[in-house]
Amino acid sequence: MSGGVQPSLEGSLLPLSELRASAQSNLLNLIDRRPGRKVLVLDPKISGPLALVANIGMLKEHGIEKLYHLEKNLSVADGTTREVVFLVRPTIANVRLISEQIIEAEERSAKRREATTIHFSVYFTPRKTVICERILEECGVLGSIQVDEFPLWLIPFDEDVLSLEIDSVFSDVTVEGDLSSLYDVASAIVQLQKVCGLIPRVTGKGACAKVVSNLAQRLALENDLAGSPQPTEGASRIHDLVLIDRSCDLLSPMCTQLTYEGLVDEILGINNGLVEVPAARGAPGGAEPQQQQRRGRRVPLNSSDVLFRELRDLNFGSVGPKLRNKTMHMREEYQDINTKGFSEVHQFVKKLNIMPVLDRHTELASLIQEKSAMDEKFLRRLRCEQDLLDGRGVDQACEYAEELMFLERAPLESVLRLVSLVSQVNGGVPKKHYDALRRGILHLYGYRSLAGLQRVQGSGLARRHEGGRNAFPQVRKAYRLVVDEADDASPTDISYVYSGYAPLSCRLVDAALRPGGLEQDEAARLIPGPQFTFEQRARGAGQGGEGGGDGGRRTVLVCFIGGVTFAEISALRFMGSQGGLDVNFVVMATKLINGTTLVKSLM
Template structure:
């Protein structure tokens, strides 16, 4: 492993603790001139923005943090005008002489302004009030900005208010990114940063992602050294250029002895072919607009459905179980990990974190299609019961000791099987509108009933899935497609989000909607949902997400499809059918055996028969085996598509050509090669594309002489891959869904290629999104 991602939350927690140690030290130097019997002496009142609590709870139990940082009481930050506030600030302030405000630095201006007004009009006047002065009570005020954005502007805001000298300012720079799983890092931007992309083409997501990557490089002690870059989309190319500038600036700011460490890393990496093969880092960055189909499509994985139907805030999930025969304690209620505020009235809720370090069950089911989750849980329950039954067969003291030693682990496993069974049942209840078989709700752990958790099959859910499949397969003509969507809308009267999703998929597949059908949709949507959605329809049209397609002329039957350059900067697919054929996005269901160690034969398990384009682009770097699998009906497989004019930016430099020679030389005979994006037909997807092999000028001769490598060198590279410390970093600007993440893990695991096998996968995204986020980002 090249990089231990567990240091990310540890560094963040250490930095937060260090900030409070400084605050404590300063507050202790502020001595009162009179004796006091205040029980809160030496403790802090933390005024916390609520959204920060979820990240703190991922780092450590809040009770532990309070002990380590001398936090006496926590209240939510409420910057509402006086009279509308939920707290009696004056009473609370009188109990503490250290007040700490913690607020996100990337809040909108209105919220920050309200917070600063609260500071100026309520907090500072209290701290300097005549009453406090008369009794010699000195109150210290600190403000902690969480995040690295707007550091200068926050200070300037305080200065403009005239309170800069009255408060101590701290910046929790490692507040984000957040480690959601051992291979998943998120910036946790609202809606994945899509609102910035849709409305103002802001560079905030690009800047934040570049800074995050630099932060990871530094945290790895510069062992993460990008050697290959694969970039698709203008945002991705801007991101990598920005990262390179940040990296160069950072290197130039380092003291000589630290800079030498970086130089030594490069020398070690490029000392010979073996070192490079075992230490290279591939960076793949793709714009969200490359595949909005996956962004708005229905997720079918366990984690994807959890997020879609219940919601997961940084992996934390809370739901009221449908089973009435299990008490909150048995179900694993964990209120301590939920919120730091009062949780009264939520005793019946099950709360836990997906990916908890103690959870051995989640890793088995997180990436599965939901239809396979039930069998895994049942098998685990039977295994646990079999282990419990061994207590009746113990023969001597040694066996009893061994059983007792395993007992705690069995109980822990039992608890997690309960929780996930309840969660899976709750998902079924959601898609079936509460109509769940009684047999499916009987859970008696350790004797877990045979809960059969099949694929959700409610009328609404199944029809919604089938309609998406029909649209993607382009099996309906324009009139039939529109009629099917309208019939679905009239029959179910769904929330507008789902109708817009269907129209976005239709517009992508059909290259727009014929003008007569578009006018009908517009009229019917406004009639059913109201005139308030006119701005939404206008925005969809502007971004070419849902737009009318004009006919060439009255006499012509041909269709005037929009030019690729006129599709806009958000949605980049200009020919979905061509993309589907060349990348085999809709693989046909066959009777072929699935790959070894998996129950799937392709990555379409995470969506309704659809493989996300982002997943295929990553897979195509290391394998083109998908071209040998069955394609959807009516499609053809292009094994080696011709290079299109706009893809000439694919690597053609001497260094990149040499790297292709490297892959061919190292893997002679039956050994696979590393394809990169050479000979990959991406003419169906707009946006810049770039592929770079990043090697110092003075080391290029190493890769120009690979054809003369003798056999023992190449064999050494291949046979020692278990010692490798290389990495694949997959980035997405605009967020990824959990189902896309599952499919990425799948293709990397199943590549079976020496250039990817045993590589460490690291997914870095601006946020984990669900389909509703895409629609809400348009408002």
């Protein structure tokens, strides 16, 4: 399984494969610091993302013999282990668990009067923090262990997608008022700027975006990015940075994504670039071992898969015909094969390589088809969402939510997602429904859900309508969020990704790239949060670099603080592929999300 999981990154505009290679060597250097055979204990939250950077074989070559996930009552000390390496996120809970491990191991070795003790190394990623060291100190273990950091800020998910994979950003910032993760975002941007040079134009919308841009500016100053050598024009250069605070567009993630990749994520869930295809749809042939059959197959989804690259951004409705076309084409060629010359046959055989991929996607697409377009409930939900976006059906949606709970006992996240959608389009859930829904949730899912409910409220996802004007209709009009005559099969506008709704976040990006940026975008004032645009220039940078577009397309880094959905990424890719803007997008996010995972992160 090694290697196949990671996207090739060859075609990236930014030096992402170098980024990945340096992360790899960083990690291996950390591991090599201690001699001999080692046990690696991983934070479950980073083991997935880490697979996008390093693979098991690589770790084994460097002496990692066993791999555990950090959890309660884990016992790494089995008597033969001499070296234990922890690699974790710098959270208090993790540090507590590590301390317990260390203390337990020390007590045990003292009891057995073992001469040699275990040596522990703790590596925090992306950086070690004062708090963590303090807690290690309080637990009395700091002195006997080695602590350092593994600066893995950005994890490349694809040629044009980078993620920090910190899922707590949205909840930390909106609910706890803890802005510490924004510093991580800024650090990641600066890390990128160290490779790609100072980004000359920065624009953004939202309170968090403002904070991040201030921080990044300051960090750039401290690192003297303006004075360090800039990469030559054209080569791995970023021209624009657009910062979008998720809080400015909570609506889009609440809608069901309708692109191929988005829908796969909604229905099966894509984690760290992998989708798990249920085993019931068994793989062809009995080549795979039994165990894997039961667990389902994990299929990597990234642009190294040529067919997926073609399909991922399409509206799901056009995936079927496309696949059918491909298959037909193959068959026609096969039938013509008798009349062909030797070299043409060779060409055809080469093309056969795509067969397993074609097969895989046909299988995946039919599975998705069954669970979406052929599913009454799915369609009903979709209708309800589209009515809401059109500005009708608030009451019906609330009643539907009640039915979801009491009749279907849908998962809490699914219910909250619908309630949030109502709240977003209506400027709050109507009073008469709000308390009933809240009570309903407590009655159905138990009173212990109260805390989660409060956090959803605190995050701004859902709230009670307290009178006042609802700005959404104006925003919808100003940004043409709802497009009626959209042809999903041959789209002319990004609204195809939600079959008729254009994600606000992407419209903001579009506005950001117009002259003047978001700062001078009047419509953006309808959305709460500051908007800004500024230019920064490296010392000694030639004036000729202005705009950067003399001949070449501009590269735009769009940073979503609080997460981005696959449908939004598809929309940006579509914007890039259309002539109008003449830009290439690279997306950076704190986490790849969908509405359900976003709500879950608050629970």
